[in-house]
Amino acid sequence: MAQTDSEHVGTGGLAPQVIESWERRIGVESGNSRAQERVRLSGPDGMQQYWQHVRVSVDDPDGFDSIVYVRQLSLIDTFCAIRTPLRVERDDPLITKEPSDDLIVTVSTLPGRAVVKQGTRDYVYRPGQLVIVSNTAPYVETTHSVSDPSGLVIPRKLLGGESGAGEGVRRPVAGLTSLARATAAFIRQFTSDTAVGHASEPKQETELAAIELVRAALGQLNDDNRPLVNNELFIRQAAADLIERHHRDPQFSPESICRALHISRRQLYRHFESTGESLAALIAESRLRTAHALLLTRADMPVVSVAMASGFPSVATMRNRFHARYNKSPNELRMSSPFRDRSVEEACD
Incomplete structure (x- = not known):
């Protein structure tokens, strides 16, 4: 309010x-x-x-x-x-x-x-x-x-x-x-x-x-x-904005950004060369952050629902990302949450 x-x-x-x-x-x-x-x-x-x-x-x-x-x-x-x-x-x-x-x-x-x-x-x-x-x-x-x-x-x-x-x-x-x-x-x-x-x-x-x-x-x-295809600042910021708004869609990809900005893959990737980051990794990172937040605050959501709501194509993909990033599974992360509802039992992982 x-x-x-x-x-x-x-x-x-x-x-x-x-x-x-x-x-x-x-x-x-x-x-x-x-x-x-x-x-x-x-x-x-x-x-x-x-x-x-x-x-x-x-x-x-x-x-x-x-x-x-x-x-x-x-x-x-x-x-x-x-x-x-x-x-x-x-x-x-x-x-x-x-x-x-x-x-x-x-x-x-x-x-x-x-x-x-x-x-x-x-x-x-x-x-x-x-x-x-x-x-x-x-x-x-x-x-x-x-x-x-x-x-x-x-x-x-x-x-x-x-x-x-x-x-x-x-x-x-x-x-x-x-x-x-x-x-x-x-x-x-x-x-x-x-x-x-x-x-x-x-x-x-x-x-x-x-x-x-x-x-x-x-x-x-x-x-x-x-067109602003040669403005590196604009392309990066616009891509970040598109990722923030659309990463929850599992079909969203670097090609989606190209279509939205009306530029080629080569033009898009050129503007990210100096950052050392790939667009696919940036999209995955946004999905990971969303899943992380949902796991810690929404004990009522099954892990499969968290994966879908975060844009991951499958629970297995999300689980692999979590192990690589946090060295623990989604359920293990949830168990450590101070917001955990102990009355909710979840069978996953």
């Missing part, structure tokens, strides 16, 4: 449990975070300092609260933020006073919606959808609940043919395409790794690949469905 605004916002701003959950989600508790880079901006002063190129307004200035992790890379900036409801505005006077050609690309995960007004049109963005605005044009973004945007700040000159994007009214990028999912998933992970984590600065090639993903998303807005 989604939390209400009152559950998200404490009497002094963001509720502690919401902050804890968010920081755990972006990797702050991993022991490998840049905690010293954490910036908390609260109250009227925090509103003034929130972002140089925008104006922030809220119904209750004293209740405004935000936490931001940000990092400047060689080409772009990355950030992870959480904030109470607010209105972010960039108008013509501010554009003149604080010129900026940056494109801001964000994605949020918390329940709720953001409304972006450009010109006379309002566009509604929901969790998982890409929000793309340009600092070269007026816009107003309004959120009515706590939001957790993670994003990239990209100089417009790096976008090449899409450098004019964001200046006009733009509909939300469709959330159900491989491109949109891959871009959103990449932004969440990339910002967590760079803005929050202690990861070394990525190579410029990685930043350029990220920019190309954004360019392709902008092209999608313009109905320019150019």
Whole structure:
């Protein structure tokens, strides 16, 4: 069940449990975070300092609260933020006073919606959808609940043919395409790794690949469905997304990924050569994780049902995978589960 605004916002701003959950989600508790880079901006002063190129307004200035992790890379900036409801505005006077050609690309995960007004049109963005605005044009973004945007700040000159994007009214990028999912998933992970984590600065090639993903998303807005078969980052992320969503189907295979992405096996495999991982192994690993979770939490499911629900073609295949990975059978793993229902007897293995 989604939390209400009152559950998200404490009497002094963001509720502690919401902050804890968010920081755990972006990797702050991993022991490998840049905690010293954490910036908390609260109250009227925090509103003034929130972002140089925008104006922030809220119904209750004293209740405004935000936490931001940000990092400047060689080409772009990355950030992870959480904030109470607010209105972010960039108008013509501010554009003149604080010129900026940056494109801001964000994605949020918390329940709720953001409304972006450009010109006379309002566009509604929901969790998982890409929000793309340009600092070269007026816009107003309004959120009515706590939001957790993670994003990239990209100089417009790096976008090449899409450098004019964001200046006009733009509909939300469709959330159900491989491109949109891959871009959103990449932004969440990339910002967590760079803005929050202690990861070394990525190579410029990685930043350029990220920019190309954004360019392709902008092209999608313009109905320019150019192929991304040469973008290694996109292919890997899109393949990972397809595996996550379809590995429970025993018919799902690397050929299924090729068909979904409209590329050949040779093209697909080429993008995974440097990883040292095979696509078949990645699919098997996802099935193994699903089976592992079901065995530990669903004592009522027979092992054969676990195998089917996880995408394994047979119990024997799953058993062999378990022995190779855990050096024990599925039943032996289940017997060690703290969630084990001792009243359930299972005859398998």
